[in-house]
Amino acid sequence: MNHQKQPLKPGLYFVATPIGTARDITLRALDTLANADVLAAEDTRSLRRLMEIHGVPLNGRQIIAYHDHSGLGARSKLLSMLEEGKSVAYASEAGTPLIADPGYHLSVEAAAAGYLVTSAPGPSAIITALSLAGLPTDAFFFAGFLPNAKGARRTGLETVKAVPGTLVFYESPKRLSEMLKDAALVLGEGRQAAVCRELTKKFEEVRRGTLSELAEAYQGANVKGEIVVLIERQTAEDNDEADIEQALEKALKTMSVRDASEAVSQAFGVNKRKIYALALGKKGK
Numbered sequence: 001m002n003h004q005k006q007p008l009k010p011g012l013y014f015v016a017t018p019i020g021t022a023r024d025i026t027l028r029a030l031d032t033l034a035n036a037d038v039l040a041a042e043d044t045r046s047l048r049r050l051m052e053i054h055g056v057p058l059n060g061r062q063i064i065a066y067h068d069h070s071g072l073g074a075r076s077k078l079l080s081m082l083e084e085g086k087s088v089a090y091a092s093e094a095g096t097p098l099i100a101d102p103g104y105h106l107s108v109e110a111a112a113a114g115y116l117v118t119s120a121p122g123p124s125a126i127i128t129a130l131s132l133a134g135l136p137t138d139a140f141f142f143a144g145f146l147p148n149a150k151g152a153r154r155t156g157l158e159t160v161k162a163v164p165g166t167l168v169f170y171e172s173p174k175r176l177s178e179m180l181k182d183a184a185l186v187l188g189e190g191r192q193a194a195v196c197r198e199l200t201k202k203f204e205e206v207r208r209g210t211l212s213e214l215a216e217a218y219q220g221a222n223v224k225g226e227i228v229v230l231i232e233r234q235t236a237e238d239n240d241e242a243d244i245e246q247a248l249e250k251a252l253k254t255m256s257v258r259d260a261s262e263a264v265s266q267a268f269g270v271n272k273r274k275i276y277a278l279a280l281g282k283k284g285k
């Protein structure tokens with residue numbers, strides 16, 4: 001038996017569960033599940049199975065299904081249990097609650113009503129992927145899932161283009177190839193990136209490369225499993241290129257291709273022929 005019997009203070013406990021390997025559960029998460037007065041979960045079957053694997057008895061407790069769209073009914077029920085002074089443990093199907101998962105509204109309302117809101121922390125695919133991707137971890141930005149539609153996805157990528165940290169996305173295997181293609185187009189082909197698949201599971205895999213290499217590698221591939229995509233931040237070089245393009249577009253509105261190229265190459269101290277070719281391309285669009 002890995003859990004201890006000990007009373008919990010009344011309050012709401014967000015319990016992190018494994019993202020693959022069942023033994024990644026923490027001892028404190030097991031204690032919390034064993035001792036909470038009330039159990040609630042995004043997916044009641046997964047929580048029941050996890051408790052069975054670790055020998056945590058239900059002891060007659062029901063598991064209440066809750067996600068933020070369950071409507072006010074389920075949330076009010078849990079809040080009224082907190083009102084009665086009970087300890088309520090809430091778990092996601094996998095990983096940390098609230099991280100691309102339900103729990104946000106419950107957390108906000110429980111805190112606003114003055115109840116203890118705390119957590120038994122543990123696995124999350126974001127942190128696991130960051131520790132394996134081989135990209136800087138000093139600053140990162142979790143962008144969640146990008147929209148499914150191409151236009152909205154490109155706009156989403158545009159929004160995070162200049163974020164000064166490693167970009168972290170959750171992605172479905174079906175859309176991975178399209179996402180990598182769009183990322184190469186919007187963020188630049190040369191950015192380093194990593195595709196982390198099936199973390200902590202039997203077929204765990206990390207593929208690293210530039211966005212264009214990864215887009216090519218996954219083109220038409222039949223990808224399975226769960227995926228995190230990480231992309232390095234914008235470099236100074238990307239930044240200059242973006243500035244040059246912007247300046248060139250502006251100059252072309254009032255000048256000939258030749259004059260605009262001359263002006264921009266002088267302003268940025270870069271090769272005139274390179275700018276001229278860029279300007280011709282832009283004028284041709």
Ligand code: SAM
Nearest residue numbers: 019095096099100124125170171198199226227
């Ligand atoms: N709450 C979870 C967490 O803390 O990571 C995330 C839940 S979100 C609904 C599910 C997404 O997380 C998957 O589609 C995938 O992008 C990512 N994910 C979860 N488990 C993963 C794993 N074992 N390997 C890679 N990605 C994973």
